Amino acid sequence: MLISLSEAADFLSKCGDALIITHQSPDGDCIGAGFALKDMLEAMGKRGRVVCSDEFPKKFEFLTNVGCGEDFEPEAVIAVDIADAQLMGSLKEQYGERVQLCIDHHVSNTGYAERTLLNAEASAACEIIYELAREMGTELNEHMAACIYTGIATDTGCFKYSCTTVRAHIIAAEIMESFSINFALINRNMFDVKSIGRIKVESAVLELMESYFGGKFTMICITSDIMEKMGVESSELEGCASLPLQVEGVEVGVFLKESEPEAYKISMRSANDVNVSEICRILGGGGHAKAAGCMLRGSLSDVKRKLVEAVGKALGE
C-alpha cells in the first residue's frame, strides 16, 4: 500500500523499537537514510538498529561510527532505499515479508512492504528522510545533516546527473546554512579518491582506448592475454564499463571483455540520445537505453567488426 508523508510520519511516531534494513552493496544513500532514520527514532525515545547483508564500506565510517545500535527484538521493520526484497541479500529470508514500512525513491519499487512511502521524483531516499524529519518536526543534528547530505550527493553524482532535483539543491543549502559539515571533505572522499590499485587498473585499461567514426564510438577491448599481462582478475574490472564514455564527443562506448576463449562480454553505454538497448537487442542482448549489453562469439577481429558495423549503423555512419 502506498502511503503519504503524513501517514509515514504517523507510523513512525507510533511504532516501537525498529530494525532499519539497508540494501546489499550499501551506498551513500541507503547508509545515510538508515542512520538518519535511526537518529530520528532515537530523538523520539525509541531504539533503532541499522542492518545490512554486507559490511558498510570504510569510506562511510564518518556516518556509521555512531554504531549500528544494540541488538533487540524489533517491534517494527523498516526498509530504506530498497526497491525489491531481493536487494536485502541474505536478510531477505528473515525479513523479506516482514517489512512494515519501506521508504524509497525508485520508480521500480515492487511494493513488497506493507506500507510504502514512495517518491519517485526524489533524487535520493535521503531527500524523503529529510522531508519526513520536517513533517515530524524532528530537529536535525550534525550527524543527520551529514547523513542526508551524503545520500543526496552520492545519488546525484554531486548534483551532476539529470536525477538532481530542485529539492536536492534546496536541502543542501538548508543543511549548509544550519550545520558546519565538512561537505568538501565528504565530496573528496566520495568522488575524488581511489585506491592506488584501482588507479593503476583504470590507467592500464584507458590506455587501450580505440576510437571510431571521428571519436563518436570508443571501445576498450580486454582479452584474457591482456588481463594476464596486466596482472588483474576479471572481477577487478568491474565499473570499467563507463570508461569509454570519458572521451569528449563520444556517443557510444563499448567495454569488451573476453569471458572464455572466443566469447566476449559486451557492455555498451550511450552518452546522449543513441539507444544502445536497441543495438544490443539486434546483437542478441538487451538492457536500458543508456546501458545495455550482449555476448558475442567468434574471433576478436570478427566481433569487433560486428560491433563497429552495428554501432556505425545506429550512428548513421
Add this chain to the structure above:
Amino acid sequence: MLISLSEAADFLSKCGDALIITHQSPDGDCIGAGFALKDMLEAMGKRGRVVCSDEFPKKFEFLTNVGCGEDFEPEAVIAVDIADAQLMGSLKEQYGERVQLCIDHHVSNTGYAERTLLNAEASAACEIIYELAREMGTELNEHMAACIYTGIATDTGCFKYSCTTVRAHIIAAEIMESFSINFALINRNMFDVKSIGRIKVESAVLELMESYFGGKFTMICITSDIMEKMGVESSELEGCASLPLQVEGVEVGVFLKESEPEAYKISMRSANDVNVSEICRILGGGGHAKAAGCMLRGSLSDVKRKLVEAVGKALGE
C-alpha cells in the same frame, strides 16, 4: 573604489554600449558572467561585446554561439572575474587602465578598476551577476540561466569544493525551477569528458604513481626519458600536478618533472591539513598551504630522497 550592488546596478542602468572583458585562459565563470552580462545590457536596449585575449574553448560553444557582439566604440568598459589587470593578457595594454566597472569574487582583487563590485564570499562571478540581475529586475532568459549555472558549477567543481556557498545551491535551484537547461549535459561536458590524447597521457602518468608512508605520501616522477618514451611534450603534462592526490588516504602528493638534466620542478599538493608551502619553503620554494612548489637539483635518487625526508618529517613519520 568598492561599490555596492545597487551602485553597480545604477552604473549599468546609466552606462552606454559596453565592452565586457573576460580573463585570459577563459573558464566557465568568466565566460558565463561575460555573456550573461551582455544579455542584461541588451535587455536594457544597449549593445554589449564580450572580448578576451584568448579564444573561447570549444566546450563553451553552447554559451558563446550567440556571438560576442558587433564591433563598436564602447562607451563603458567592464571587467568580469578579473582580479588583476595583468590577467587581461594582451588586452591589458589597451584597457588595463580604462575599466570603469569590475565585477569580481576574488579576495585578491587589486582594485585596478574605477569601481569594483567585489563579493569575496561568492563562489563565482556568476553568483554576483545573478544578484545584479535580481537587483535590476532583469528577467532571465534561458541563455542567461545556462551562463550563470555553468559559471557556478565550474568554479565550485559542481558544488563539490569548499568554496561552494549556500547561495550557489539556491541559485542553481531557482534556475532549475524556472528553466529547462540541460544541466546534466553541461556537467558531463564540463567535468566528465576529456580528449582521447589527454586520457592516454593521464593514464600513462598515473601508472607511475609511487606511494610512501602507508600511502600518506604519493609521488609521480616524470623524467625526460619517460616523456620521450610516452611521446609527450612537457606542456602536455599541465594540470597533472593534482593527480597524486587521487589516491585514497593520501595527505601530500608530489608531481616531479625533469626540466633540464639533473634539475626537477616539484609541484606539491596537500589533501587536508599539511601545509605544503612550509615544506617547499624549507626546500627553497614556496606557495600556498595546499599548493606549493620548488626546484631541486641533483640526481633523481637524491632529489627523491630529499623529498621523502622532508614530507616524512611534516607527516611526523
